[in-house]
Amino acid sequence: MFTQKIVFEPSKIAELRHKAASESVPVPTRVEAVMSLIWSYARKASRSNLVIPRQAVMSQAMDLRLRIPSNVLPQDAIGNLQIGFSLKKDAESEFEIPEIVAAFRKTKEGVNEMIKESVQSNITGQSLLSLMAETVSESPDIDRYIMSSWCRKPFYEVDFGSGSPVWVGFASHTNYDNMVGVVLIDSKEVDGVEAWISLPEEDMSLFVDDQELLAYAVLNPPVLT
Template sequence: MEIKVISREMIKPSKPTSPENKIFNLCIFDILHHDTYSPVILFYPTFTNPNNSLKHSLSETLTIFNPLAGRRKDLVSVACNDEGALYYEATVNTTISDFLSPPKLESLNQLLPCKPCKILPPGELPSLPHLMVQVNTFECGGVAIGVFSLHTIMDANSSAVFLRTWSAICRDQRGDTVPPDFDSAFTLFPPVDFSRLRGGIVTSSTKGIEASCTIRRFVFNEEAMNNLRTLAKDEDDNNGASKKPTRYQVLSSFIAKHMILAYSTKGITSNLVLLLHIMDIRRRRGEPLTTNSMGNLVWPAIIPYEIEDTNNNNISINDFVKITRAKFESINKDFFLRIERDPDFLLSDECGGMLMEGMEKKKPISLMFSSGFNLGFNDLDFGWGKPLWVGFRGGTQETIPNRVIFIETSIGIEAWISMPEEFLAVLEKDEDFLTYASINPTVSC
C-alpha cells in the first residue's frame, strides 16, 4: 500500500485577526503539558468536496479559532499572526474497505502530516504550525482526514469543539456552532512562577521516559461491558446497596490489572503502581467553564497502589475501582476553587505530594488513562454523513509508554493501548483479558 502526498499549502484565516485578539494567553495547565501534536483520523466512505469546500471552510473556521493559525510567541503566550494551518492532500492506492478490514494500525501514521506524540524540542516551537491536516483520498472515493493539533493549546475536548465547528461550516450549517471560549481558562488559572512549580511525576524530565511502543486496538462490546460492571460492583458501606462502577472506572481497572500482569510475566516487577487518570476540569469546576472552554483544562489524578505480589493473578479489579472512585470524588469543584483562590497552592508541598513528586526514583509501573467519551468524534459530519470509524495513531514510535485511550463506537468501547511490543504480546495471549476484549476487529463499511 502506498500513500502519496500530492500537494502541500498553508491555509490562512479568511479574515485577518483584529488587533485586540493578536495575543492568546496560555493558562497554567497549558504550560504544564508536553509540546506534542495530538492526532485524530476520521474515515468517510464517500468524499465529495465541491470547490474545495474543506479548504474554504477551514479558512473560515480559523478566523474563529485564530490561535490555531498563529505561532508560539513565548512560554506563556501565542501570537495570533494568521500564518495559517498546514494542509496536505494525499492519495491511497487501496480502497477504504480494504484498509479497515481490519484497520491497518501499522499504516495509520502515514495518514497524518508527521509523526504523532513526539515531544517537540523547545527551539522548534516558534516556527511550527499549531494545526496540520492531511486529506487522504482512497481509490474507491472514500477519505481519511488526519488532523494534528498542538497539545499545548488544545486538549481532546478543545479539538472536538474545533472539529464540530469546522464540520458545521463545511456542510453550510453555521447555526449549529457555538463560539469557543478562549478567555476563561487564563482568567481562572493564569500562569504562576513556573520555575517553582511542584509538577511532580507528570512534569518530570522526559529524558529516558520515551520508549519504542506499539499500538493495539481492543474493543469491548456491550455484553462484555455489562459483565465487567457486574463483576466489579461492590457493596455500599452505608446501606448495603449494590454499587455499580462507571464504564470508565471498571474498564480502566480491568485493563490496569492485565497490563501489570503482562509486566510481571516478563519478569519486570514493581510493588508500586501509579494509576494516572486525565480528568476534565470543565465538568467538575462548572460555570463559567463550559464544554466550549478552550485550552488544556485537565488535571492528572494520580493514585498510588501497592501490590503485595505482582506474580499473583488475584490482583483485584474491585480495589482499583474503589480507589479510583474515591480519588475522583475528592477532585471536585471545591478543589479547583482552591487553586483559583490560592495560585500558590500549585507551588506547595501538598500539591507536590498529590502529583507524586519524587516518586519516579522508586521506578513504579506508571499507567496513564484518558477518555474520549461524549466528545462526539463519531458524529462529525462534513456533509457526507457520520464517519465510518475514528482512529488515532498506530505503528511503532518513540513515545511515553503505558497509555490507554478510550473512545465510544457503534460496536462498543475501543481501548487504544500503547506499550512496548513484548508486553503487548503477553496481553494478546491473556485468556482472561480476551474473554472480554476483541483484538482490532474489522470496521463495517
C-alpha cells in the same frame, strides 16, 4: 512500544461491570470497569516479564470543563482543560478489579471535592497546580499507566462537509519505555468501547494472549463489517 486496539461490546461491558461491583461501589461506570480491567492485566503482563517487579502508578485525566462553573471557567474557553489524579500500587501488591474500581472512585471523588472547595475559596489555580505537581513528581523507577477516556465525546457527530465518520481511531507516540498509554473511545455501536493500548513489546505479547482478558474483549476486530 506496540499499540493494539481491543473492543468491548455492550453485553461484555455489562458482565464486567457486574464483576467489578463491590459494597463501596455497587454500580461501577463502564469507564471505571474497563480501565480497571486493563490496568489489572497490563500490570499482570509487566510483572511476568520483570525479575524485580516495580511499583505501578495509574494516572487518569479528568475533564475540568465538567467540574468548574462557568463563572470561573467560560464554556468557550480554549485549550486542554484537564487535570490528572493517580492511583498507586506497591510492587508486590495483587490487583483485584473491584478493589481498583473502589480506589478509582474514591480518588476521583476526592479530586471533585477539592475542586469544589477551591472554587468556593477562589484558589482553583493553586490547588490544581499542587495536584499536578504531585502527579508528575513520581519516581522514574515505576511503571506508569497514563489513561484517558474520550467516551461521550461527540466524535461521530462531527461533519466537515462529507458526512459523519465511519470510524474514529487514535494515534500517539511516547519516548518513555516504562510509560503505558491507554485511551478509551466510544465504538460506533452504542455503548461499546474501543481501547487503544500501548505496551512494551514483551508485555503486549502476553497481554493480548490472556484468555481471561479476552473473555471480555475482542482483539482488533474489523472496522467495517
